[in-house]
Amino acid sequence: MTPAEFRSVGHDLVDRVSEFLDSLPDMPVTRGEKPSQLQRQLKSRKLPKSGSPTQAIIKEAAELLFDHSLFNGHPRFWGYITSSAAPIGALGDFLASSVNPNVGAWDLSPMATEIEKQTLGWIAEMIRYPPHSGGIFVSGGNMANLVGFWVARTSKAKWDVKKRGLQGGRETPLIYGTKETHAWLLKAADLSGFGTDAIRWVRLDKKSRMVASDLEKKIRNDIRRGRLPFMVVGTAGSVQTGAVDPLSEQAEICKKYGLWFHVDGAYGAFGAVLPELAGAYAGMSRADSIALDPHKWLYAPLEAGCILVKNDKLLHMTFSQHPAYYRFSRAGEEEPTNYYEFGPQNSRGFRALKVWLAFRQVGRSGYERMIRKDIALARRLFEKVGKTRELQQLSQSLSIATFRFVPHGMEPGTKKDETYLNKLNEELLTRLQRSGEVYLSNAVTNGTFALRACIVNFRTTTKDIDALPQIVVRHGRVVDSEMRKKTR
Ligand SMILES: *Cc1c(COP(=O)(O)O)cnc(C)c1O
Numbered sequence: 453m454t455p456a457e458f459r460s461v462g463h464d465l466v467d468r469v470s471e472f473l474d475s476l477p478d479m480p481v482t483r484g485e486k487p488s489q490l491q492r493q494l495k496s497r498k499l500p501k502s503g504s505p506t507q508a509i510i511k512e513a514a515e516l517l518f519d520h521s522l523f524n525g526h527p528r529f530w531g532y533i534t535s536s537a538a539p540i541g542a543l544g545d546f547l548a549s550s551v552n553p554n555v556g557a558w559d560l561s562p563m564a565t566e567i568e569k570q571t572l573g574w575i576a577e578m579i580r581y582p583p584h585s586g587g588i589f590v591s592g593g594n595m596a597n598l599v600g601f602w603v604a605r606t607s608k609a610k611w612d613v614k615k616r617g618l619q620g621g622r623e624t625p626l627i628y629g630t631k632e633t634h635a636w637l638l639k640a641a642d643l644s645g646f647g648t649d650a651i652r653w654v655r656l657d658k659k660s661r662m663v664a665s666d667l668e669k670k671i672r673n674d675i676r677r678g679r680l681p682f683m684v685v686g687t688a689g690s691v692q693t694g695a696v697d698p699l700s701e702q703a704e705i706c707k708k709y710g711l712w713f714h715v716d717g718a719y720g721a722f723g724a725v726l727p728e729l730a731g732a733y734a735g736m737s738r739a740d741s742i743a744l745d746p747h748k749w750l751y752a753p754l755e756a757g758c759i760l761v762k763n764d765k766l767l768h769m770t771f772s773q774h775p776a777y778y779r780f781s782r783a784g785e786e787e788p789t790n791y792y793e794f795g796p797q798n799s800r801g802f803r804a805l806k807v808w809l810a811f812r813q814v815g816r817s818g819y820e821r822m823i824r825k826d827i828a829l830a831r832r833l834f835e836k837v838g839k840t841r842e843l844q845q846l847s848q849s850l851s852i853a854t855f856r857f858v859p860h861g862m863e864p865g866t867k868k869d870e871t872y873l874n875k876l877n878e879e880l881l882t883r884l885q886r887s888g889e890v891y892l893s894n895a896v897t898n899g900t901f902a903l904r905a906c907i908v909n910f911r912t913t914t915k916d917i918d919a920l921p922q923i924v925v926r927h928g929r930v931v932d933s934e935m936r937k938k939t940r
Pocket residue numbers: 533591592593594595597634636687689690691716717718719720745757
């Protein structure tokens with residue numbers, strides 16, 4: 453591609469993307485198409501034998517995506533924990549891939565490495581974590597938690613676990629979490645060779661938070677029986693309900709028994725920027741490691757996760773290997789940061805730039821304002837639900853509200869009606885998701901199927917939130933009458 457062609461095709465694409473962003477509120481959140489419909493759009497094209505004009509293929513790709521995507525940037529997208537992406541992030545990714553630094557080694561990415569380090573320091577400062585902790589950007593929350601898990605494993609093993617593996621110990625070390633802990637923990641325990649039986653499931657209170665006294669009881673019992681506790685996983689903003697564990701008590705217990713304290717703050721840790729929530733997050737700064745997802749509450753486009761580790765020597769110890777073909781440190785010179793020694797990846801993209809740019813663009817105060825607004829919108833929704841006769845409030849924490857549709861005449865709490873309500877709300881969720889009007893997901897707590905709105909969306913307005921209860925009721929009535937007809 454010549455520079456002139458790049459310029460003209462590039463300008464044209466920026467125009468298309470700007471129009472797309474502008475029209476988001478007027479489009480359906482999703483068209484709810486089936487895989488086969490989309491496969492037909494792509495036709496059964498073989499690997500291209502020869503090339504095509506750039507302008508035409510960029511236009512085609514843009515149209516395919518604009519016409520057949522689910523838009524998490526839509527003001528009425530509230531599913532899972534997937535945020536609207538800040539447009540500055542798209543520009544950041546564009547710039548990053550144009551320069552294409554390999555942020556695996558300082559020599560290959562001098563300024564990019566320093567920007568990544570600075571960005572991690574800002575994230576630590578934002579959540580009141582020691583700013584000189586270590587850290588690294590990874591693809592997302594799962595990877596960030598996995599890295600934290602591996603650092604805990606290497607740091608707490610009383611034998612040379614890097615060399616001898618788990619077989620080097622007399623038995624498998626134990627991890628403490630809850631049923632609200634995200635499923636990364638199952639993957640981590642399984643794929644790291646511990647097996648999921650190494651997870652101790654600590655009891656939850658009514659608000660889905662870990663019961664600290666049960667944690668301590670389980671740890672003590674395990675120690676008494678000669679087992680090897682090594683790690684506690686606290687959650688700062690659970691994926692289902694936004695619950696924040698009693699982090700101070702968890703930190704205290706970890707200190708008492710010499711365990712690694714890891715906090716999964718993929719979604720919620722950024723909430724610590726709000727002074728009014730300081731109480732809930734007190735204790736998080738005592739964690740040995742924290743996983744965070746800038747692609748959630750920092751509004752970075754996918755992918756951007758990161759891990760902070762209080763003692764960066766332990767992060768380095770976990771991942772450092774020195775193959776003979778790398779000569780990135782030279783005696784007598786300043787010691788550069790080579791990120792391939794601080795994480796599982798070797799070649800690494802420049803994920804930090806989009807986050808760095810967004811920090812520069814809005815600052816701490818911008819994030820305070822946006823995060824506070826998301827939480828206020830979730831509370832507003834929860835209140836509106838409480839005032840809507842056919843809706844039942846279930847939970848509200850951080851920017852997540854859960855509720856369900858309960859038709860007239862139903863008695864929540866009775867076994868027969870509970871079974872029906874679960875089926876009804878599950879079908880209702882499918883309808884809502886396909887409708888393109890709004891996008892919710894679900895939570896299941898204590899056997900109750902809940903509709904769940906998670907607001908991590910700077911485009912959502914109070915008008916969008918106020919419209920939701922009646923949309924749910926309208927679809928709910930239709931689904932209810934269809935289900936009753938069928939069972940009659
Ligand atoms: C989103 C989330 C994860 C997983 O993060 P990904 O970025 O999807 O990999 C893990 N834990 C919590 C609490 C989350 O909210």
